[in-house]
Amino acid sequence: MQGMTQTGFRYLPLVLLALGWEAVARLNIIDSQALPPLTHIATAWVDLVRDGELVDNGASSLYRGSMGLLLAVVVGGSLGILMARWRLLDVFVNPLVELFYPLPKSALIPVTVLWLGFGDGSKILLIFLGCMIPVTIGAYNGARGSDQALVWSARSMGANRLRLLWDVVVPSALPELLNGIRTALALAFILLVSSELIVSQQGFGYLIGYLGSTGAYEGMYAVVLTVAFLGFAADRLYQLLMQWLLQWRE
């Protein structure tokens, strides 16, 4: 009960913001074209869901986002852990990671389109490339920090090299790896929407751009808020997953 009240208080600023928004829009303090009342946005949202536009575009976006992120987690996670254990790979790949790290990944939008066209492929590739960096770095730092005594203990109990990797190095890397994936999750949303906004005929980003350019600002806001909510919900769910996976830490 107390927990629920506390959660309620935590989101009080959001409620106030929503009320303020409604008031400002209704009283025409800001041009109601530029900032439509929330109630109108809600109506537009219901319409978008009814005629299937939001759902279709959303499904396509979620597919791209989850595929790109999944690839980044599998490839980036393995790469980071192998780099930490295998010096030759480290020497070869680390400079590439360092070079690629500061590059704004959105600059690659035209490049991925050039390679894979306007469809799902280019978005998945972009998200994969962008998200791989934080995942690789997380896995690498986590795996490098694995305790020598744990490695030795496992070896003396008869673990071979592969076992050692799976039983000791991967779980040792888990806390930092999971943090890297959390960064990647946020990045996936950014890259998804910006790439769809620029070059796409489908997805949340496309819908935002399309509705905006046709003057359907209430619908545009409805999609923007939907994306914001999904991003928030995804991060919350991910945090729960992290807590569950790391319950052994106190």
Add this chain to the structure above:
Amino acid sequence: MDGKGQIVVERVNHTYRPPRGRTVLALSDISLEVRPREFLALLGPSGCGKSTLLYLVGGFLPTEAGRILVEGKPVTAPGPDRGIVFQHFALFPWKTVRTNILYGLERQGLPRPEREKRAQAFIDLVGLNGFEESYPSQLSGGMKQRTAIARTLAFDPSILLMDEPFGALDAQTRLLMQTELLNIWKRTPKTVIFVTHDVQEAVYLAERVAVMSARPGRIKKIVETKFGARDPSILRSKEFVEKVDEIWNLVRDEAIKAQETKAS
């Protein structure tokens, strides 16, 4: 050397090469024999290389000069014939007490019912009933070390390598654990090499104490420390106190030397 050693260390040198900085001769011309089911303490000031010697016997570090034989065979890698217990427990933090203890048994390929039975037997042995499903982070230091000892004993190594296992525990817990270790050792006799810098601990637990010199580590002297009874009552006996004094005199000079080299 009478050739009866289960563990034979012959003229071993070891050079420590840090990634940066100059190389250090950690062990110099070490020769040592440990008999089957003997309890031997390696005693010396910090930095004398006693843990390094233990890691060499464990096969965790490569032997560069000289040789180390276990059961007549040269040591090349770690193996389940030599169990190790570390000062900071080295429990898998993501595994519970039970699954930590099960790990070695799984690697040995024991069938599941037998694994579970054995694990439970060793949980009982170290008195951790009721904590089977606890994670290491939920345990006290003493309980963590009990778990680590149970984990190592469970897969039944003939040799137990202990690297200052009670060094991270408070004084009361340490005394309890020492007595408990002796009881376990009496019930399941194993060859033990016990690294410590605590003279009283070495004299209390071991049958022989190998005193090491400050860096580079050499075996300065091996002292017999067998007493009739081995329980907390001997701690105040005259022969025990005298033995501690005798060994303390050997160690003191080395401890001072170790301090000086650290300061320089």
